[in-house]
Amino acid sequence: MHIVPLIYLLGWGYVAFHDIFFVSPFKFTKLIPGGINFFLFSISWALFASNFDINKLRKYVFNIFLIAALLFLYQNVAYYVLGQGTSVILPISNHLNYGDFTFSELQIHQKTRFAGRFSSIFAEPSYWAQYCVVALCLELFCEENKGKIFSKKALLISIVLLAIQSGVGVLCLGLMLIIKLYQIIFINKDTSKVKYLILLLPVVSYAAYVYISSDIGQALVERGNNISATQGVGGRSSFLRLFYGWEYLATQPFDTLLLGANKFIGISSDDNSFFNCASYYTLMHGIIGTSFLVLFYFISARKNGLLSVASALTLLAISMMEAIYLSPIMLLLTVMVVAPQK
Numbered sequence: 001m002h003i004v005p006l007i008y009l010l011g012w013g014y015v016a017f018h019d020i021f022f023v024s025p026f027k028f029t030k031l032i033p034g035g036i037n038f039f040l041f042s043i044s045w046a047l048f049a050s051n052f053d054i055n056k057l058r059k060y061v062f063n064i065f066l067i068a069a070l071l072f073l074y075q076n077v078a079y080y081v082l083g084q085g086t087s088v089i090l091p092i093s094n095h096l097n098y099g100d101f102t103f104s105e106l107q108i109h110q111k112t113r114f115a116g117r118f119s120s121i122f123a124e125p126s127y128w129a130q131y132c133v134v135a136l137c138l139e140l141f142c143e144e145n146k147g148k149i150f151s152k153k154a155l156l157i158s159i160v161l162l163a164i165q166s167g168v169g170v171l172c173l174g175l176m177l178i179i180k181l182y183q184i185i186f187i188n189k190d191t192s193k194v195k196y197l198i199l200l201l202p203v204v205s206y207a208a209y210v211y212i213s214s215d216i217g218q219a220l221v222e223r224g225n226n227i228s229a230t231q232g233v234g235g236r237s238s239f240l241r242l243f244y245g246w247e248y249l250a251t252q253p254f255d256t257l258l259l260g261a262n263k264f265i266g267i268s269s270d271d272n273s274f275f276n277c278a279s280y281y282t283l284m285h286g287i288i289g290t291s292f293l294v295l296f297y298f299i300s301a302r303k304n305g306l307l308s309v310a311s312a313l314t315l316l317a318i319s320m321m322e323a324i325y326l327s328p329i330m331l332l333l334t335v336m337v338v339a340p341q342k
Contacts, residue, residue: 052339054307058138061332062153065135068120068128069160075118076163085111090121117165129169130318130329132161134336136173137314140180141307143341149184149193149200165216168321175317179310187306242321245279252283260286277319277330300337311336 122128301312
């Protein structure tokens with residue numbers, strides 16, 4: 001048996017043991033290891049991810065990105081030129097998985113709270129940025145572009161990512177640029193590309209300075225500076241999402257730290273803000289369960305190459321900031337970690 005499926009089965013077995021013996025046995029869904037969502041997530045990657053055509057995924061993701069980017073451009077032109085906030089989210093259902101919002105309420109929410117920071121067909125700017133991060137990862141580290149510093153598609157995605165004004169997007173962009181530099185210098189060992197990078201360094205530094213000095217950059221910096229446990233709705237929400245889960249974990253007894261909790265604790269003390277994915281999973285399944293999950297991603301990434309490594313690190317970065325456990329973004333990045341690159 002290959003080591004990756006073995007690690008995965010051991011981890012799933014641990015979650016099964018934990019959920020059956022550490023929660024109420026009278027709830028049928030608890031008999032499914034990790035719950036029904038974890039079960040469906042497991043089936044998804046087990047059935048097709050290990051044989052998935054990564055090039056088809058890349059084309060599909062980029063085509064969706066283009067459509068969403070055009071709608072994003074329309075939203076910004078309508079707002080900054082005509083002074084009209086717009087929502088282009090798809091009217092799939094009046095019941096949406098975004099809080100308790102109906103479709104019409106979410107439209108109003110996008111036109112008011114997120115006015116000036118639009119999210120195209122996605123519920124909020126952070127979700128739109130996460131999708132762009134996935135598209136950029138596929139473009140930067142695909143086999144076709146492994147010898148390039150950057151591609152036209154990657155440049156377009158990066159520009160849109162910066163325009164979204166999402167802290168998650170900007171941090172993930174920086175992470176992927178560092179991985180790309182590592183690839184060029186230490187993996188490809190392309191001396192000619194290194195010379196180009198040295199020449200481009202002043203240009204990149206000036207572009208970063210211009211971005212930070214702009215209204216968009218200043219708004220992003222201000223939101224980062226306002227992260228606080230007590231001050232401001234947005235700042236407190238960000239604080240809870242980033243740090244509160246770890247603070248809560250530090251107060252737990254040793255058995256909870258090791259084995260995980262026996263109840264759902266994914267919401268902060270104000271019953272409004274979710275823990276980030278990393279702290280939530282650690283709280284629910286303990287250090288042992290988290291170790292199995294990390295080992296699964298580590299071995300898969302090491303086996304499949306740089307795209308897998310970049311996808312795993314990107315997933316880790318987003319997991320430290322956002323509540324993405326078993327979300328579509330987590331599924332996409334997991335497929336990119338597990339699927340063969342060639």
